[in-house]
Amino acid sequence: MSFQPIISGSGYTGWLMLKRTMPSQEAAWRSSPVNQREANYFRDNIGKVTSADDLVSDRRLLKVALSAFGLEQDINAKAFIKKVLSDGVDNPKDLANRLADKSYKSLSESFGLSGLELPNTIEDGFADEILEKYHYRQFESAIGESNSSYRLALNTERELARISSLPVSEDTKWYMILGSKPLRAVFEKSFGFSSGFGNISIDQQLSSLKGKAQSVFGNSGVTQFSDTAKVEKLIRNYLIRESLSVSQMSPAQSALQLLHSMKRT
Numbered sequence: 001m002s003f004q005p006i007i008s009g010s011g012y013t014g015w016l017m018l019k020r021t022m023p024s025q026e027a028a029w030r031s032s033p034v035n036q037r038e039a040n041y042f043r044d045n046i047g048k049v050t051s052a053d054d055l056v057s058d059r060r061l062l063k064v065a066l067s068a069f070g071l072e073q074d075i076n077a078k079a080f081i082k083k084v085l086s087d088g089v090d091n092p093k094d095l096a097n098r099l100a101d102k103s104y105k106s107l108s109e110s111f112g113l114s115g116l117e118l119p120n121t122i123e124d125g126f127a128d129e130i131l132e133k134y135h136y137r138q139f140e141s142a143i144g145e146s147n148s149s150y151r152l153a154l155n156t157e158r159e160l161a162r163i164s165s166l167p168v169s170e171d172t173k174w175y176m177i178l179g180s181k182p183l184r185a186v187f188e189k190s191f192g193f194s195s196g197f198g199n200i201s202i203d204q205q206l207s208s209l210k211g212k213a214q215s216v217f218g219n220s221g222v223t224q225f226s227d228t229a230k231v232e233k234l235i236r237n238y239l240i241r242e243s244l245s246v247s248q249m250s251p252a253q254s255a256l257q258l259l260h261s262m263k264r265t
Contacts, residue, residue: 003032005139007146011243012236018143018150029142030135038064039135043127050121052085052113068133069107088114100179149242153235155182160225160234173222174206190238191216 005025008017029035042064049055056062056078066072066081074081084104087094096105110130112120120126136158144151159180163173177183188197191212197205210220216237217230225231 003029003035005029005142005146007143007150010147012239014147015150015153015235015239026135026139029139035135035138039131042131042134046121046127046130049111049113050119051115052082055085055111055113055121056082064134065107065111065130067137068130069103069110070137071103071107084108085111085113086115088112088116090114090116102176149239152182152186153239156186156235156238157228157231159183160222160231164223164226170210170221170223171206174209175202177209177222178202178205186234186238189241190234192241 003025005018006021007014030039038060041060045058045061049058049061055065059075062078062081063072063075066074071081084096084099085108087096087108089096089105089109091097094108096108099105108114110120112118140151140154140158143154160183163176166173166176177187184198187193187209191209193208193212197208200208213222213224214220217224217233225234
């Protein structure tokens with residue numbers, strides 16, 4: 001049996017406890033017999049993969065590849081994944097470039113199985129690079145089995161670090177956040193938006209996000225989230241609001257706790 005992460009407490013207090021124990025817990029999770037077998041198989045065999053057909057024909061390799069990019073739900077969609085991989089990303093008409101979820105583009109780009117050049121799978125260090133992504137996302141998933149809010153928080157840490165560093169405009173980065181269901185959920189809750197936020201026009205959503213970011217963080221851009229302290233404040237507000245929405249505290253107690261938290265930064 002694979003090691004199962006231990007979560008003590010709930011809400012923001014539980015999150016802080018999880019963060020303190022995460023290095024040791026993740027190390028234990030990675031070293032479990034099940035995960036070691038998967039990692040060893042991937043290292044031993046991924047270098048033999050030189051085409052999209054090779055990858056989709058090996059379910060164990062495909063599972064690691066897809067899970068590394070959060071696409072494990074497509075494990076049975078072999079024809080679709082084969083098309084994503086074999087097209088590549090060089091042409092705007094390539095399938096991965098036309099899909100709203102850019103995880104497919106990242107998958108295709110990382111493996112380089114279009115046949116136009118040597119595949120990345122044969123390069124030194126490729127297996128470890130993919131396994132690093134796989135292990136972290138799988139650990140997130142294991143956390144999510146016990147607490148879905150913490151999984152969203154971990155996803156936010158990872159994805160905001162990536163998006164904030166991209167060489168694209170601030171508006172494009174906000175649109176990427178709006179296009180990601182997990183990130184959108186965290187921002188909507190952290191910013192205190194109502195459940196009808198997604199029903200307003202996309203331009204209004206963008207304007208609202210930028211305005212709230214300016215109010216809360218003193219900056220309307222996404223690049224600011226390269227600052228881990230700001231990401232932590234975003235997550236803290238999200239977790240506290242999430243806890244308050246299901247807590248039994250009186251409205252006055254809830255308001256006091258939220259105000260106290262938001263004044264800490």
